[in-house]
Amino acid sequence: MSMGLRTWQDQCKNTALAQYLETPHFFCQATPGAGKTRMAAELAKALLDQGRIDLVLCFAPSRQVVEGFRRTFSDVLSRRLDGLIGAVGAVCTYQGMEYRDETFWKLFDDYRVFAVFDEIHHCAGHDALLSNAWGQRIIQRVQDRAAYTLALSGTPWRSDQKAIVLARYSTPEGNLICDYRYGLEEAISDEVCRSPRIVILDNTMVRLTEAIESDNTVTVFPNIASLLTDSPVTYESLLFHEDVLRQLLLLGCRKLKEIRNVKPDAGGLVVATNIEHAHQVAAMLRLEGESCDVVTNKTPNAQRVINDFRHSNRPWIVAVGMISEGTDIPRLQVCCHLSRIRTELYYRQVLGRILRRSASNDTEAWLYVLAEPSLQQFSERVADDLPRDVAVLNYLQGVSEEVAASPVENSADQYNCHPVTPFQGECFERESQQLPDEIYSYDVGRTYELNFSQHYRTQLLRVC
Known part of the structure; x- marks a missing residue:
């Protein structure tokens, strides 16, 4: 040999x-x-x-x-x-x-x-x-x-x-x-790759308020999948929702901190949708006290930024299409998948960024995604690469206590209100929320307000 x-x-x-x-x-x-x-x-x-x-x-x-x-x-x-x-x-x-x-x-x-x-x-x-x-x-x-x-x-x-x-x-x-x-089965067995842990974030009470002239119509959805199936809300628009972002990023941050207690140079990656989204995510990470780098195709000396991060011990890097397949940063161990791209090919390429082992004490890789139906399906199919192993689905209880939303001003209302899906034309030009083109197809005479409850739930797919 x-x-x-x-x-x-x-x-x-x-x-x-x-x-x-x-x-x-x-x-x-x-x-x-x-x-x-x-x-x-x-x-x-x-x-x-x-x-x-x-x-x-x-x-x-x-x-x-x-x-x-x-x-x-x-x-x-x-x-x-x-x-x-x-x-x-x-x-x-x-x-x-x-x-x-x-x-x-x-x-x-x-x-x-x-x-x-x-x-x-x-x-x-x-x-x-x-x-x-x-x-x-x-x-x-x-x-x-x-x-x-x-x-x-x-x-x-x-x-x-x-x-x-x-x-x-x-x-x-x-x-x-x-x-x-x-395959992944052999790579995990040979201690070449980490074993994936995929956390799917959902919400059990999502309220969509539609305002038409003086009337409001409120619809409550039991999960994100039904919201996306039975309402005008798009997955792309959810990616800009501050409450949803905060919940997913908090999960990632807390897991990375836990890992860094044992492995101080472990890093986290957020795959963002576009440049505006990347900076929104970076601002939220910094509000949580996390330092982070941002790299996009508009970043001066982007390759140098990636190389500097590769050899540093900084915790987070937020990227748009720059840290993709083949990019070798072995210390990446946690990833938040917030890209609008939802193909299984891209999903597995993102997961691949955190699978490479760099030491004997980093046996697990953690991927965080929203409970969008295709992403959930891709997550469950990761186990297809391990046909002789059993993928164990665990529903973690008490998630709202571990990753609770910010206190709601009206204590009688369990929803965090954030008009993330503004269909009114004057909202389209907001730099901080560059909304997808699909939104323009809706009647701008209507206003939709999307509110998430504090009843978040995570589903863990553990590939053993």
Whole structure:
């Protein structure tokens, strides 16, 4: 076994080396946080040492992942991967492929190239006509010209159900065929990944008041799911509701403080919806006495902010689309999922940010979400990755005492009132509450006020 490699990494590397004697393509699915980048770098080193390749070219979905690949490969190969003279190769984003000139693509004709594709599910298609732009370039420029390819994914499916480039599927079932698979079950058993603890926040008495001229109509909903199903309220608008935000953030803050008592550098991540939302969340964290960094695509030197946070012991970072799949910050152990994106692919990518273990005393990862139906379904399906284990659903009692809402001025009313879903036109321009476009479709002559009771309930999905 190579020095410092985990068992699965060494097995996968050796399996690939053997398979490359028969076919140039290899597909590896490994759960987020398992160490796919290190395995890929060791495989590249073995191919170089055996004289089977001349160059290594890597492709990844974001600049953050590109930087991580460059660091890991350079460390393992003891050679630069910056594309300059004397380097053993280069790393670029999938988006950056369209800006590469013919000189770059000619490398595949002039040299034996090992092409590595991280999170390959971003690239769709089996032929040039039914592919997305990234998939087309791989099919046209790489697939039949590289000496070897390595396709990596922690979540090997697409929300649009399209086929993944470089992948093989069984017939007639259409199931993805992985040349090597390392699931969450194995990763937890091997103490490579943390065991997920998913907390779903709900409210058992939600009141929606509709004002039409001089009349008010009040409807009470028994949970968030029925509110979203049977009222004009959208999930996106809930994400801006100060009381709901406060409850979810308090849960995350208290869990992170508990963890930091044992592991002082443990960190927390809030995945926000947009820039305005990120700053709203950051302001609420600071009101609770929590320091936090904010990083978005508008943040100057965003990569430096992420790197500084990675090597610090600051508790929280609030991000919009910046700390995504492949971004390696092992000390992250708590996450509040407050993005408007609700696909299972994105959900699992967010969960993956807190699964990577960094020490022997951080065995659990905590994810906090609202009880929106699809998010609840995704949470319960995490257990699908652990077929021989039982997912235990616990209803925690006394939650309103542990995470009680702020006292209500009218003691006879158990609701915290906050007009978070203002459908009146003059409210749309408030910078602190950039509301979703869907709200504009409602009759602006009506006003809705959304009030949550103090009867919050959390449902814990514990993956053992």
